[in-house]
Amino acid sequence: MPGPIATPHPPSPGRRAAGTLVGDVSESAVLSRILPMFQQAAASLLGPGDDAAVVASPDGRTVISMDTLVEDHDFRLLRPNGLRTTGYDVGWKSAAQNLSDINAMGAAATSLVVSLTLPPQTPLDWVEDCARGFVAAIRGLGAAGCSVVGGDLGAGAQLVITAAVTGSLEGREPVLRSRARAGDxxxxxxxxxxxxxxxxxxxxxxxxxxxxxxxxxxxxxxxxxxxxxxxxxxxxxxxxxxxxxxxxxxxxxxxxxxxxxxxxxxxxxxxxxxxxxxxxxxxxxxxxxxxxxxxxxxxxxxxxxxxxxxxxxxxxxxxxxxxxxxxxxxxxxxxxxxxxxxxxxxx
Amino acid sequence: MPGPIATPHPPSPGRRAAGTLVGDVSESAVLSRILPMFQQAAASLLGPGDDAAVVASPDGRTVISMDTLVEDHDFRLLRPNGLRTTGYDVGWKSAAQNLSDINAMGAAATSLVVSLTLPPQTPLDWVEDCARGFVAAIRGLGAAGCSVVGGDLGAGAQLVITAAVTGSLEGREPVLRSRARAGDxxxxxxxxxxxxxxxxxxxxxxxxxxxxxxxxxxxxxxxxxxxxxxxxxxxxxxxxxxxxxxxxxxxxxxxxxxxxxxxxxxxxxxxxxxxxxxxxxxxxxxxxxxxxxxxxxxxxxxxxxxxxxxxxxxxxxxxxxxxxxxxxxxxxxxxxxxxxxxxxxxx
Incomplete structure (x- = not known):
């Protein structure tokens, strides 16, 4: 059973005033706040910092999938009941829905790359919370071999979080949607x-x-x-x-x-x-x-x-x-x- | 030299009236227009249609990178001189900038996954052009083993195109940014x-x-x-x-x-x-x-x-x-x- 699992308590939804905004600082300043959180796990042969990362694919195959969360479509920052969606929640959910696609193939996740499209008025704290949510989900859900190995950062009118995830089948055959048989x-x-x-x-x-x-x-x-x-x-x-x-x-x-x-x-x-x-x-x-x-x-x-x-x-x-x-x-x-x-x- | 290469002529920038819009049809109707274009290349062991794709990683390592293009930040649909950016151009550019990251590691691209965030008023033809641009870039730039193996489709206020790309080092060591030496x-x-x-x-x-x-x-x-x-x-x-x-x-x-x-x-x-x-x-x-x-x-x-x-x-x-x-x-x-x-x- 998946059930509730023990997770670090997320930041309080009632937030203090915004503080530093993404639009106040440079791209590298944003990166310097979030990259140190992404400790590299076993499958990461080369982590963030170069044009691309390198991930282990021990059985010679890589499972890959991608999912996107868009503000006001897949989440709302402010709900009718006054609850605010934290960056932590959005990071957790993005990681979870991507890890789930690898799970559904019968594979184990090996890496995430994450693209953050951020309105300039996004609090830098929100971005940091989001990175923390990614890390907490990977750890909390038990994706032990997996880490955030890279990504992209840019500006836009709306928050858009896209992650791509890789996985290893560890010698298994992938479980497809197309092989159900009468009697199953x-x-x-x-x-x-x-x-x-x-x-x-x-x-x-x-x-x-x-x-x-x-x-x-x-x-x-x-x-x-x-x-x-x-x-x-x-x-x-x-x-x-x-x-x-x-x-x-x-x-x-x-x-x-x-x-x-x-x-x-x-x-x-x-x-x-x-x-x-x-x-x-x-x-x-x-x-x-x-x-x-x-x-x-x-x-x-x-x-x-x-x-x-x-x-x-x-x-x-x-x-x-x-x-x-x-x-x-x-x-x-x-x-x-x-x-x-x-x-x-x-x- | 990279120089100009022979590429299929892109659709004319002066477009006819919009026709069917993304918001008029279902997600599966959009997919049915673009998925048939993505013929699977050598490295694709399992293409679009399941929770995830499977890509060959012959030497047991996968290079991975990700890049995003955002409307009004990375491209404009309408330029001051009246030129319109076609879907073909945006698809080409997204593919090219991702393939370039794999190139910069000394690797050969093996797959792309693509997330399209589309305002409902996006013409379906634009989306089809965009898919055509991806395919044309992969072929035109000579990424022979590579194909679009999956992705994600969703709605948003602004066009956002994110691609993640995988590559194979074919036994080579990746070329990093950090190994330049005095005298080189x-x-x-x-x-x-x-x-x-x-x-x-x-x-x-x-x-x-x-x-x-x-x-x-x-x-x-x-x-x-x-x-x-x-x-x-x-x-x-x-x-x-x-x-x-x-x-x-x-x-x-x-x-x-x-x-x-x-x-x-x-x-x-x-x-x-x-x-x-x-x-x-x-x-x-x-x-x-x-x-x-x-x-x-x-x-x-x-x-x-x-x-x-x-x-x-x-x-x-x-x-x-x-x-x-x-x-x-x-x-x-x-x-x-x-x-x-x-x-x-x-x-």
Missing amino acids: VVAVTGPLGRAAAGLAILEDGRPVSDFGALGEELIAAQLRPCPPLAAGPAAADAGASAMLDISDGLLRDAGRIATASGVSLDLDPDLLQEHAHPLAPTAELLRVDPLAWVLGGGEDHGLLATFPQDVQLPPGFTAVGSVLPGRPQVTLASQATALRGWDHFAH | VVAVTGPLGRAAAGLAILEDGRPVSDFGALGEELIAAQLRPCPPLAAGPAAADAGASAMLDISDGLLRDAGRIATASGVSLDLDPDLLQEHAHPLAPTAELLRVDPLAWVLGGGEDHGLLATFPQDVQLPPGFTAVGSVLPGRPQVTLASQATALRGWDHFAH
Whole structure:
């Protein structure tokens, strides 16, 4: 189970006045504040400071992925309830969503390169917090061989944080989306729907305290997701036939496996209710069905995988359905569903 | 010599009305327009379509770098003289500046991942042109083993194009900035200052035709730079002691080698005048000293390298100075200079 993990307490959201701004200093002054944080891990053969970094790829292959966070699209600096998103949170989330993509291939992360596009009025402290968030996520999530090995720094109208991540398959075959077979078991690492519930609280106008201790936990799941980085390689070793990380919602991501593999994925609503149940108190306050968070909410960055029936599910995975023959679709107890997940342009 | 190379003619800058916009269609509709262009090259073991791609790293090491282009900071869609920057140009430039970083380590590029942050009002045709520019640059610059293997697509207020690039050292040692030694020869691949001259024309209000055929060439050097991708590995093989690509201006980038190596780089103004001379007609029209473009202009993405004195310079390199002992600085005929290159925040 990914669950909550022990992490250093992030800087308080109630910030002091901005202090030095990025626009007040030179590029090298910004770099001199953040580069010392990036201690190089085992896989880094040459770290920041040259035109490029060099990373070890012991089995002769490199897994690579990239994800971007854009202010006012993927995060808001100021929420309707008055909460501010810290640089730490944004750095953590950028690292986590990138590490999750490597996890979903059955690989272990070896490096991150990070591009920060910063409005000149960005406090230098915010940038430092952001770097601290990257480092804390790498360490807190257990990506032991990984470090920030380089990147790019520039100015723009809006905060944009892009990271690319490399990983090592350590001799494994990558687990694709396209190899699910009829008869396979569909399984997830949980819990599901927590990040979506946290987002709903953040977008609600009421003070966070109205949502109690659970509310705080759910907000943390949204702001600082914890992909289960041991589970991806474990699933690959166990013989997972297909896998991806749930970033755009269970139904939408299940649909991707269905489409890529040419199969139907049938999910069991009773098993999914077990993920919805703990969210009920929050859902009641917000007058929504918690199952909608479980089915449609992304950003928990748990894993969705299919396993041949005779495989014992690795630790952290629980069955939620089965793979059926037939045209690519996702059904709930054999019933079609119209619920969709996240699309960057359609919303 | 990098020089002008034969490239497919880019789409005309005078564009028809916008047609379909990114905001009118889904993320997958955008992807379906651009993904088919990215034919996978030799080093791609698994291309776009999964959580991550897999790239070959034959010698067990991966070189990695990242560069970002931001609208109104690194390029303008509309110039004072009425010229529009096409998606093709931006795609080309993003690919070129990333491939150049791999070149500067003495490596050969193996893959690009690309993140496009697109305002909803971006024409879908512009995005397609941008993808075409990436493909054309990879092919036109001779990065034969390289292809676009993945990336990310999202919405934002401003166009932001980030690419990360991987490369293979093919058994070579990477050429760092920090190994220049007193007595070494300082050499560059030319020509220098052409991209800066092109920028000066673009930022001038006069019609491009006032600057004649040379003006067109210089604009092309700014919009679609041609890093000499054979020269990086050749310099490494020849025994270059230090190397980087000239992206922020000769003086500034020479200063980086001086600082990293703890040496002084003395440049010969007579040798640099040979780069300035061909720019004289344009410089006269703009009433500037063309040597300022040679010394301070970046974005040509030629190479600056140091070689032990007994090494024969590889094809494309010409000597422009020598490495001296003493405190880190860059001098012109042993005179200190105050000219500086590009800083993202200081300008």
